[in-house]
Amino acid sequence: MANADIALPDTSHTASRDLPHGSLHIVTPLLRSTSYSARLGRPVWFKMEALQPPGSFKxxxxxxxxxxxxxxxxxxxxxxxxxxxxxxxxxxxxxxxxxxxxxxxxxxxxxxxxxxxxxxxxxxxxxxxxxxxxxxxxxxxxxxxxxxxxxxDPLLWEGHATMIDEVAAAGVKPGAVVLSVGGGGLLCGVLAGLHRNGWGDVPVIAAETVGAACYAASLAAGVPVDLPAVTSIATSLGARRPCDQAMAWSRRHPIVSQVVSDKAAVGASLRFLAEHRIVVEPACGAALAALEQAPAVAPPASDVLVIVCGGVGATVEQLQAWDRAS
Missing domain, CATH: 3.40.50.1100 (Rossmann fold)
Known part of the structure; x- marks a missing residue:
């Protein structure tokens, strides 16, 4: 992949990934994006979960x-x-x-x-x-x-945490992590991974789209909030209420909510496609759009890690159609 450097984790201590005794996921690349880093004035790393065999971090x-x-x-x-x-x-x-x-x-x-x-x-x-x-x-x-x-499900969070283990094995400690939030499974997994690697001081920027921002509403209320409906095109963020554990984490870890428009999420997905030639859906584009707004919680020169969560719910043609319609 052009326009990026790659950091390789040390996996010599891990068990075989092959079936039937290994896990069902792969170790994904950790890429330092040349274009994003230059544009944003800080090192930007992408954890490429879109490359998992089923198409997402799931x-x-x-x-x-x-x-x-x-x-x-x-x-x-x-x-x-x-x-x-x-x-x-x-x-x-x-x-x-x-x-x-x-x-x-x-x-x-x-x-x-x-x-x-x-x-x-x-x-x-x-x-x-x-x-x-x-x-x-x-x-x-x-x-x-x-x-x-x-x-x-705690089993999901335990499995998702392995992506942070891989980042740590690659020797990259981010100044902030940017990720998309739907029901909170990815958020809970990343936070579990941060804490088990001794990174409890690393803030997390939780990105959502307008019309699917149940976590932002819940953080503002201090309790889990049910949205009356999900109206965003980012249907993978379509949970009307975040899980209780996502709320519990907000009381013990620095989390900043960032809500972006559908247009911004689609535009960010198209920019990522143009610069890294990988299609991600608007749910993932929410994190990429939040990244473009330069997270203030991280020191200006610190590395920022973005979980490129992936998703197969969009095609190039759909992204372009959404972009024209917005």
């Missing part, structure tokens, strides 16, 4: 959860999802040899639905919003099934 925590549930005796995996979590569960189930049912709402993109089906899972479309799909998915769970929540 492979880490969900893969860990699926393997754990199988080891505990689960014969079938059930998941509710706006898209990316369902793809990760379907992918994990296929590699583990466990049948999977994924329930998605009507708002889930055709691209995400196709990927879920391609992985061999049973796909069910139910409800207009993720909350309705989630309720229906829960009704399908039988005694020998395991329900894989898309963001609210």
């Amino acid at each position: 492979a880490r925590g969900i893969g860990h959860a699926c393997r754990t549930y199988k080891e505990r005796g689960a014969k079938h995996l059930v998941c509710s999802s706006g898209g990316n979590a369902g793809i990760a569960v379907a992918y994990s189930g296929r590699l583990l040899g466990v049948p999977v049912t994924v329930v998605v709402p009507e708002s889930t993109s055709a691209a995400a639905r196709e990927r879920i089906a391609l992985e061999g899972a049973e796909l069910v479309v139910h409800g207009r919003a993720w909350s309705e799909a989630n309720d229906y998915a829960l009704s399908l769970v039988k005694p020998d099934h395991a329900f894989v929540h898309p963001f609210d």
Whole structure:
């Protein structure tokens, strides 16, 4: 990949990543972006979770959860999802040899639905919003099934934390971390990773889009808040309420909320495509847009780490159409 340097983690001490005994995710590149660093006047590092086999960071925590549930005796995996979590569960189930049912709402993109089906899972479309799909998915769970929540599960957070382990192994301590927040699974995982690496002083910029900013509303209220509806095009941020653990972290770690417009998120996704030739959906673009607003919580010359969480819910043509319409 042009326009970037790469930092390599020391993985000599880790177990094999190969199935059946390794994890279901890969060690992703940590790239120092030449263009972003020059434009923003500080070193900018991208943790390239968009390169995970299912297309997003979800492979880490969900893969860990699926393997754990199988080891505990689960014969079938059930998941509710706006898209990316369902793809990760379907992918994990296929590699583990466990049948999977994924329930998605009507708002889930055709691209995400196709990927879920391609992985061999049973796909069910139910409800207009993720909350309705989630309720229906829960009704399908039988005694020998395991329900894989898309963001609210300690197993997920434990798995997601490994991305910070890899950053630490590469010898890069950021002055701040920028990431997107939906229900809070990525946030909880990154914070767990920061703390287990002794980086409890590193602030986190939590990015959301207007119309999906349940975490910003909750931080302002001091308690979890339910949005009346999700109106953002960033459907992967479509949780109406953050998980309780995301709120608990806000009381013990420096977290700054940053809300950007759909237009800014789409524009940031297109800029990332132009400069690094990788397509990410607007949910990921929210973090990239927040980065462009120069996070003030980090010292001016400090390294900034951005979790490029990925997502397969958008194509180049869709990004361009959204950009023209906004």
